[in-house]
Amino acid sequence: MRSLRLLLLVPLTACAAPEHAEAPDFTWAWRAEVGQPITLAPARSGALLWSVVDAPEGSALWSLPAVEGSTFTFTPTEPGEVTLSVERCEASGCAWGTVSVQVAAAPPSNQRLSSGGLSGFGGIKLPTTALDQAPVAAAAATVIGRRIELDGTASTDPDGDTLVYSWTVVGAPAGVSVSDVVINGADQPLAELQAPRAGEYAFQLKVTSKRRFSVVSLKPVKVRVLEDWDPLPD
Numbered sequence: 001m002r003s004l005r006l007l008l009l010v011p012l013t014a015c016a017a018p019e020h021a022e023a024p025d026f027t028w029a030w031r032a033e034v035g036q037p038i039t040l041a042p043a044r045s046g047a048l049l050w051s052v053v054d055a056p057e058g059s060a061l062w063s064l065p066a067v068e069g070s071t072f073t074f075t076p077t078e079p080g081e082v083t084l085s086v087e088r089c090e091a092s093g094c095a096w097g098t099v100s101v102q103v104a105a106a107p108p109s110n111q112r113l114s115s116g117g118l119s120g121f122g123g124i125k126l127p128t129t130a131l132d133q134a135p136v137a138a139a140a141a142t143v144i145g146r147r148i149e150l151d152g153t154a155s156t157d158p159d160g161d162t163l164v165y166s167w168t169v170v171g172a173p174a175g176v177s178v179s180d181v182v183i184n185g186a187d188q189p190l191a192e193l194q195a196p197r198a199g200e201y202a203f204q205l206k207v208t209s210k211r212r213f214s215v216v217s218l219k220p221v222k223v224r225v226l227e228d229w230d231p232l233p234d
Contacts, residue, residue: 056080161209173199
C-alpha cells in the first residue's frame with residue numbers, strides 16, 4: 001500500500017478526565033490512494049466504534065455500517081476527503097473524535113512532513129494548515145428550581161468557523177423518557193428546559209463546523225421540584 005501519513009492537525013476531543021474515557025490518539029493525519037487499502041490504527045488501541053460521516057460523492061463508503069475494532073481498514077473508491085467518527089467507551093465513560101483521510105486519484109509522494117510545514121502530494125506541495133480542524137465543545141448546566149439552563153458559549157473552533165449547536169437529553173429520572181424532555185433552543189448556544197420531575201438529568205452538546213464536529217457530555221445535574229412554600233436552595 002502506498003500511503004503518506006502527515007502530522008495530525010485535527011485532534012480528537014475527549015471529555016475531561018477522570019469522569020470520561022480517554023480519546024484514541026491519532027499521531028498522524030492520513031493520505032491514501034484510490035483502489036489501495038489503508039488501515040487506521042490509533043497509538044492507544046482498544047475497543048473503538050468507527051463510523052463514516054462524510055465521503056466523496058459516489059463512494060462505496062456511504063453504505064458501510066459502523067464497525068467495531070481497534071483498527072479500521074477500508075479501500076477508497078473515489079478521490080477526495082473521507083471523514084470518520086471514532087468513539088471509545090470504557091467503564092469511566094465515552095470519548096468521541098474525528099479523523100480525516102485525504103484520498104488521491106494518483107499515488108501520493110512518499111515524502112514525509114518537512115520542517116517547513118509542507119508535504120509532497122502528487123507532485124504538488126500543500127500547506128498542512130489547509131486541513132480543516134475540529135471544533136472544541138464546552139458546556140455547563142445550572143439548576144434554578146425546576147429550570148435547567150444549558151450554556152455552550154465556551155465552545156470554540158480553531159479555524160474561526162461558525163458553529164452549529166445541538167443539545168440532547170441522554171439521561172432522565174425513573175419514569176421519565178428522554179424523548180419527553182423538551183429543550184427550548186436545542187439548536188442554540190444557550191438553551192433551557194423545565195424538568196418534568198425531580199431527579200437527575202444528563203445532557204450532551206454537539207458542535208459542528210463545516211464537516212467536523214465535537215461532542216461533550218455533562219455530569220448529571222439534580223433537580224428538586226419546589227413547592228410554592230419551599231425556600232429557594234442556597
